[in-house]
Amino acid sequence: MKNLHLLLPLITLIIIAAATVDSSSSSPTVCIIGSGIAGSSVAHFLRTYSTSASTITTIKIFERHNIIGGRTAAVTLSNETFEAGASILHPKNYHALNYTKYLNLSIRNPPSSESDSSFGIWNGRDFTFKTLSINSNFSFLQRIVSLANEVLIFFRYGLSLFRMNSFVDSTVNYFLRYYEGFESRPVFASVEDMLRWSGLYNLTRRTLYEELIDAHLSRRLIEELVTVVTRINYGQSVSISGLAGAVSLAGCGSGLWSVEGGNRQMAAGLISHSDVELHLNEEVESVSFIKQTYHLNTTKGKSYQCGITVVATPLDEVKIQFHPGISIPERKLQHTYTTFVRGVINPGYFGLGSVSEVPQLVGTVENPDVPFSSISVLKQHKEDDMSYKVFSRKPLDDALLDRIFSVRNETVKIDWGAYPHYHAPEVFAPFILDGHHLYYVNAFENAASTIETSAVAAENIARLILSRLNGQEPVDPVNLKSFGDNASDVHADL
Numbered sequence: 495m496k497n498l499h500l501l502l503p504l505i506t507l508i509i510i511a512a513a514t515v516d517s518s519s520s521s522p523t524v525c526i527i528g529s530g531i532a533g534s535s536v537a538h539f540l541r542t543y544s545t546s547a548s549t550i551t552t553i554k555i556f557e558r559h560n561i562i563g564g565r566t567a568a569v570t571l572s573n574e575t576f577e578a579g580a581s582i583l584h585p586k587n588y589h590a591l592n593y594t595k596y597l598n599l600s601i602r603n604p605p606s607s608e609s610d611s612s613f614g615i616w617n618g619r620d621f622t623f624k625t626l627s628i629n630s631n632f633s634f635l636q637r638i639v640s641l642a643n644e645v646l647i648f649f650r651y652g653l654s655l656f657r658m659n660s661f662v663d664s665t666v667n668y669f670l671r672y673y674e675g676f677e678s679r680p681v682f683a684s685v686e687d688m689l690r691w692s693g694l695y696n697l698t699r700r701t702l703y704e705e706l707i708d709a710h711l712s713r714r715l716i717e718e719l720v721t722v723v724t725r726i727n728y729g730q731s732v733s734i735s736g737l738a739g740a741v742s743l744a745g746c747g748s749g750l751w752s753v754e755g756g757n758r759q760m761a762a763g764l765i766s767h768s769d770v771e772l773h774l775n776e777e778v779e780s781v782s783f784i785k786q787t788y789h790l791n792t793t794k795g796k797s798y799q800c801g802i803t804v805v806a807t808p809l810d811e812v813k814i815q816f817h818p819g820i821s822i823p824e825r826k827l828q829h830t831y832t833t834f835v836r837g838v839i840n841p842g843y844f845g846l847g848s849v850s851e852v853p854q855l856v857g858t859v860e861n862p863d864v865p866f867s868s869i870s871v872l873k874q875h876k877e878d879d880m881s882y883k884v885f886s887r888k889p890l891d892d893a894l895l896d897r898i899f900s901v902r903n904e905t906v907k908i909d910w911g912a913y914p915h916y917h918a919p920e921v922f923a924p925f926i927l928d929g930h931h932l933y934y935v936n937a938f939e940n941a942a943s944t945i946e947t948s949a950v951a952a953e954n955i956a957r958l959i960l961s962r963l964n965g966q967e968p969v970d971p972v973n974l975k976s977f978g979d980n981a982s983d984v985h986a987d988l
C-alpha cells in the first residue's frame with residue numbers, strides 16, 4: 495500500500511474530469527440500471543451516507559419496465575393481489591425491517607399460523623410425510639395438533655433437526671456482521687473479501703449436501719425436508735452451495751414476514767425518498783466509457799452522460815453492450831415458473847378422496863417425474879374456491895394443470911429468470927467491472943439471492959462509491975492496479 499498516496503491525486507483528477515463532462519453539476523451524476531431492491535437501495539444509501547466531501551447531486555435510475563420493483567412484484571388474481579416474486583422476509587433482515595419502518599409501511603405476518611396449515615412431502619406416488627390438520631377454531635385443539643406434528647416430524651428426522659437448526663443459526667450469525675458499524679466493518683471491493691470477512695466464504699466452496707453430511711444430518715432429512723425447502727426457495731436441489739442452502743433454510747423458520755400491501759413498496763418508497771430522477775420504460779442498451787465518462791444509450795434513442803454507473807440487475811440474460819467490453823464469469827439463471835390458479839385442486843391427482851386431505855403446502859423431492867416443485871394455498875375463499883401458487887422448473891401446460899386442478903377459473907403464469915443456478919465452488923464477478931466507476935451489485939447474488947442480500951450488497955456498493963470518490967481505495971490490490979499500473983495512460987486521457 496506504500497504507493498497509495500501517489501494515486502490519490504490521480505483519482506481526484508479523474509473525478510474532476512468526470513464531473514466537468516457533466517455540465518449539470520459539479521459532482522458526478524450516478525446512473526443506476528434497474529429499479530429493484532438493489533438499485534433503490536444504492537440510491538437510498540448514497541443519499542444517507544453522502545457528506546459534504548462526497549456530495550452526489552444527481553441520481554438517475556433506469557428501469558426497462560413501466561413499474562418499480564423488479565423481482566418484488568404483485569400479481570392480480572381475480573381482483574386480489576399476491577406476491578408474484580419475493581414473498582417472505584426473515585425476522586433478522588434488518589435493512590428490510592428498517593426500510594419498512596422508515597417508509598411507514600406495515601408488517602404482515604403469514605395469515606395462517608404454521609399450526610393450522612398442513613404440510614406434505616409428495617414423491618410422485620404418495621405422500622412420504624404428511625402433518626395432521628384439523629379444521630377447527632378451538633385454539634387448544636390447534637395447539638395439540640401442532641404439538642403432535644412436532645412429534646411426528648421429530649420421529650421421522652430425530653436429532654438431525656437440531657443439527658440443521660444450529661447450521662442455520664450459525665450462518666445467520668455470521669451474516670449479522672454486515673450490520674456492524676463503519677468503525678469495525680470495512681468497505682469491500684470484492685464479493686470474496688466481503689464473504690471472507692464475515693466467515694461465510696467457505697460455505698460457497700462446498701455444496702449444501704456436503705456441508706450437511708459433515709454436520710451429521712441424516713440422509714433422510716437432507717433428501718426430504720431440506721430438499722423440499724431448496725426446491726421451494728431456489729427451485730434447485732441440495733447441490734446448491736452451502737451458503738445459498740443455509741439462506742434457503744433460514745427462509746422456512748418462524749417469524750417470517752412480508753410488507754402489507756406488497757414488498758415492492760420498499761423499492762418504490764426508497765426511490766421516492768431519495769431524490770431520484772426516475773426513467774421508467776427506458777431500457778439501457780449500451781454503456782460506453784469515453785473520456786472518463788459513461789455514455790448510456792437507451793431504447794428511447796437518448797444518450798446520458800454519467801460519472802458513475804451502477805448495474806443493479808443480473809447481467810446474465812440482459813443484452814447491455816459494454817464498450818470497452820467487460821469480462822465476468824459465466825452464470826446461468828435458474829428459471830422459476832410461477833403459476834397462480836384460482837380454483838380447486840384435484841385430490842384424485844394425489845390419490846386422495848377429498849380436497850381437505852390435500853396438504854395446504856405440498857412440497858416435493860428430487861424426482862424427474864414430479865412436474866412441479868411445490869403447490870401452496872395462498873388463500874381459502876370458500877371450501878371449493880381457493881387461490882394457489884405453483885412453482886416449477888418448466889412451464890406447466892394446460893393439460894397438466896387440468897389434471898392437477900379440477901376447477902380452474904383463472905390462471906396466471908410468470909416465467910422468472912429467478913436467481914443464479916447455484917453450484918460449488920462458486921465464482922464471483924467483480925463489484926468493480928472496469929477498474930473505474932462501473933459497479934455491479936448483483937455480483938453478490940452468487941452468494942445468495944434475497945431481498946436482504948441485495949440490500950446488504952447495495953449498501954456496500956454505496957460505501958465503495960463514496961470512499962473511492964474521496965480517494966480512499968479499499969484495501970484490494972487487484973482493483974488498485976487499474977489506477978496504478980497505468981498512470982501514464984491516465985495522464986494521456988486527461
Ligand SMILES: Cc1cc2nc3c(=O)[nH]c(=O)nc-3n(C[C@H](O)[C@H](O)[C@H](O)COP(=O)(O)OP(=O)(O)OC[C@H]3O[C@@H](n4cnc5c(N)ncnc54)[C@H](O)[C@@H]3O)c2cc1C
Binds near residue numbers: 530532559565578814
Ligand atoms: C419467484 C421468486 C421468489 C423469490 N422469493 C424470495 C423470497 O421469498 N424472499 C426473498 O428475500 N427473496 C426472494 N426472491 C429473490 C429476490 O426477489 C431477489 O433476490 C431480489 O428481488 C433481487 O433484487 P435486485 O434489485 O437485485 O434485482 P431485480 O429485482 O431483478 O431488479 C432488476 C431491475 O432491472 C431492470 N432492468 C434489467 N435490465 C435493464 C436494462 N437494460 N435497462 C433498464 N432496466 C433494466 C429489471 O426490469 C428489474 O426491474 C425470489 C425471487 C423469485 C424470482
Ligand SMILES: *[C@@H]1O[C@H](CO)[C@@H](O)[C@H](O)[C@H]1NC(C)=O
Binds near residue numbers: 573
Ligand atoms: C374488485 O375489488 C375492488 C376493490 O377491492 C372492488 O371495489 C370491486 O368491486 C371488485 N371487483 C370484483 C369483480 O370483485
Ligand SMILES: *[C@@H]1O[C@H](CO)[C@@H](O)[C@H](O)[C@H]1NC(C)=O
Binds near residue numbers: 588589592673
Ligand atoms: C436501522 O435504523 C436504526 C435507527 O435509524 C439504526 O440505528 C440501525 O443502525 C439501522 N440498521 C441497519 C441495519 O441499517
Ligand SMILES: *[C@@H]1O[C@H](CO)[C@@H](O)[C@H](O)[C@H]1NC(C)=O
Binds near residue numbers: 596598
Ligand atoms: C410516517 O407517518 C408519520 C405519522 O403517521 C408521519 O409523520 C411521517 O411523515 C410519515 N413518514 C413518511 C416517510 O411517510
Ligand SMILES: *[C@@H]1O[C@H](CO)[C@@H](O)[C@H](O)[C@H]1NC(C)=O
Binds near residue numbers: 629630631
Ligand atoms: C371459524 O370462525 C369463523 C369466524 O370467526 C367462521 O366464519 C368459521 O365458520 C369458523 N370455522 C369453523 C370450522 O368453525
Ligand SMILES: *[C@@H]1O[C@H](CO)[C@@H](O)[C@H](O)[C@H]1NC(C)=O
Binds near residue numbers: 694
Ligand atoms: C475456512 O476454511 C479454511 C481452510 O479450510 C479454514 O482455515 C478457515 O478456518 C475456515 N473459516 C471458517 C470461518 O470456517
Ligand SMILES: *[C@@H]1O[C@H](CO)[C@@H](O)[C@H](O)[C@H]1NC(C)=O
Binds near residue numbers: 780
Ligand atoms: C450512443 O448514442 C450516441 C448519440 O446518439 C451515438 O453517437 C453513439 O454512437 C451511441 N453509442 C452506441 C454504443 O451505440
Ligand SMILES: *[C@@H]1O[C@H](CO)[C@@H](O)[C@H](O)[C@H]1NC(C)=O
Binds near residue numbers: 879880
Ligand atoms: C368458477 O366459475 C364458474 C362459472 O363462471 C362459477 O360458477 C364458479 O362459482 C367459479 N368457481 C370458483 C371456484 O371460483
Ligand SMILES: *[C@@H]1O[C@H](CO)[C@@H](O)[C@H](O)[C@H]1NC(C)=O
Binds near residue numbers: 980981982983
Ligand atoms: C502502461 O502503459 C505504458 C504506455 O502505454 C506501457 O508501456 C506499459 O507497459 C503499461 N503498463 C502496464 C502494467 O500495463
